[in-house]
């Protein structure tokens with residue numbers, strides 16, 4: 171499959187690298203990792219993400235400024251990254267062939283070639299495997315992007331997906347010139363004041379349920395307006411809720427611009443939140459998943475969710 175994907179790339183002229191809406195470090199990092207590789211192969215390449223405000227803490231990734239919101243006029247191949255279902259790419263067309271790089275267990279396999287590794291730490295790791303399998307030299311810029319993808323999705327080597335293979339990959343990326351402290355400072359030490367103000371508001375809503383095993387925090391559009399923060403600044407809120415000693419599942423209920431409510435779930439030890447997200451039409455990983463609710467009031471969303479969680483606790 172990895173060889174097949176390489177053949178398809180070789181036989182394509184104009185390629186789109188695209189990741190899911192509201193991208194994280196893995197989504198953007200893994201797509202940007204392929205940019206210098208394809209440029210070296212003399213391909214016409216455009217990196218696309220339809221999101222209006224990309225997370226500013228990822229602006230150090232080589233190629234960040236080249237990311238466009240629109241597809242080019244002509245292209246013959248789409249490569250998608252870190253995206254469990256086609257609709258999360260935010261594009262209409264399905265005309266070109268698709269290679270689907272991902273590690274979500276819930277991936278719907280919408281590609282013509284699907285490189286899905288549910289046990290992998292990150293989509294960055296799938297990209298790394300692709301480069302290795304095809305004996306492609308890893309450019310320094312790609313190493314930085316893959317490393318960023320890796321630390322973003324493992325919370326800097328904290329989660330269950332971290333194993334010897336991950337450290338061996340990290341070791342090689344560092345050998346290729348990645349400076350871990352630089353990446354950590356870029357990702358974590360450049361917070362805007364608006365984000366800290368937003369987090370204060372979100373944490374103020376923290377409520378415990380089900381014998382304090384579930385912690386729920388809320389984000390409203392009003393909070394975004396009051397603080398001037400954007401929605402990507404709330405990314406960590408469910409992790410913070412989970413970090414409480416008694417808590418197994420941390421939940422963020424997020425009011426979207428269109429009034430719908432997005433639910434993100436983080437578990438600590440045993441609840442498979444991808445299973446719960448799937449029940450409500452979403453997806454993700456065992457310890458991190460999400461869905462958009464059919465309800466648009468916090469109370470109804472929460473009632474339904476707590477009923478589902480109760481059975482798993």
Ligand SMILES: [Mn+2]
Nearest residue numbers: 196252293323
């Ligand atoms: Mn990922």
